[in-house]
Amino acid sequence: MSIHIFVPNRRRFLRQAACTAALFTTPGLFAELIKTPKQTEGPFYPDKLPLDTDNDLLVINDASTPSLGDITYVSGRVLDGRGDPLRNAVVEIWQCDNNGAYLHSGTSNKDKKDKNFQGFGRFVTGSSGEYLFRTIKPVAYPGRTPHIHYKVKRGGKELLVTQLYIKGHPGNEKDGIWKNLKAGPERDSVTVEFAPLKGAKAGELAAQFDLVLGVTPAA
Numbered sequence: 725m726s727i728h729i730f731v732p733n734r735r736r737f738l739r740q741a742a743c744t745a746a747l748f749t750t751p752g753l754f755a756e757l758i759k760t761p762k763q764t765e766g767p768f769y770p771d772k773l774p775l776d777t778d779n780d781l782l783v784i785n786d787a788s789t790p791s792l793g794d795i796t797y798v799s800g801r802v803l804d805g806r807g808d809p810l811r812n813a814v815v816e817i818w819q820c821d822n823n824g825a826y827l828h829s830g831t832s833n834k835d836k837k838d839k840n841f842q843g844f845g846r847f848v849t850g851s852s853g854e855y856l857f858r859t860i861k862p863v864a865y866p867g868r869t870p871h872i873h874y875k876v877k878r879g880g881k882e883l884l885v886t887q888l889y890i891k892g893h894p895g896n897e898k899d900g901i902w903k904n905l906k907a908g909p910e911r912d913s914v915t916v917e918f919a920p921l922k923g924a925k926a927g928e929l930a931a932q933f934d935l936v937l938g939v940t941p942a943a
């Protein structure tokens with residue numbers, strides 16, 4: 725008798741569990757979670773970190789002269805493989821200045837270097853997984869379409885290295901590293917709009933970029 729009761733109940737439970745799983749895995753029912761593709765670190769991760777490594781790349785320490793370029797706020801969330809926000813993630817970005825020079829001894833355009841651009845910044849996420857940087861809209865340098873390099877670390881472990889691109893930039897189609905990304909959701913996930921920031925008086929731009937890690941690290 726107890727078996728008769730148990731079996732239908734269990735069957736119903738399994739059916740419900742299957743439906744729930746289908747909800748989370750069927751594309752289109754919920755926004756699909758695209759794992760952020762890995763991209764090469766490239767040769768220009770700073771070989772000597774700047775004295776200031778905060779999330780404002782426009783101003784080094786208390787300097788009074790800001791860097792050249794189109795002011796841009798880049799922000800987003802760091803999510804784990806389940807789509808949950810990841811706290812205590814260290815988000816690092818680095819990019820060349822408005823004249824195409826990196827914060828690296830081997831950079832090209834060294835003679836034109838913008839000494840007021842920080843070139844590198846860090847942000848540690850809180851419980852919402854959000855990060856924010858104030859920087860410049862990336863520019864092209866010989867051989868590359870504009871991009872911002874990203875690295876995500878947690879507890880000293882490197883979790884992701886990737887690059888962010890400008891949606892609609894004509895250089896993307898000629899860039900070997902961008903073209904290596906699979907056309908469709910993979911490319912789209914790292915190619916975002918740099919749009920005017922609503923209400924901004926000085927023409928500032930904003931770009932939104934979520935980083936979805938393929939791993940679910942232990943808390």
Ligand SMILES: [Fe+2]
Nearest residue numbers: 766768868873
């Ligand atoms: Fe680069």
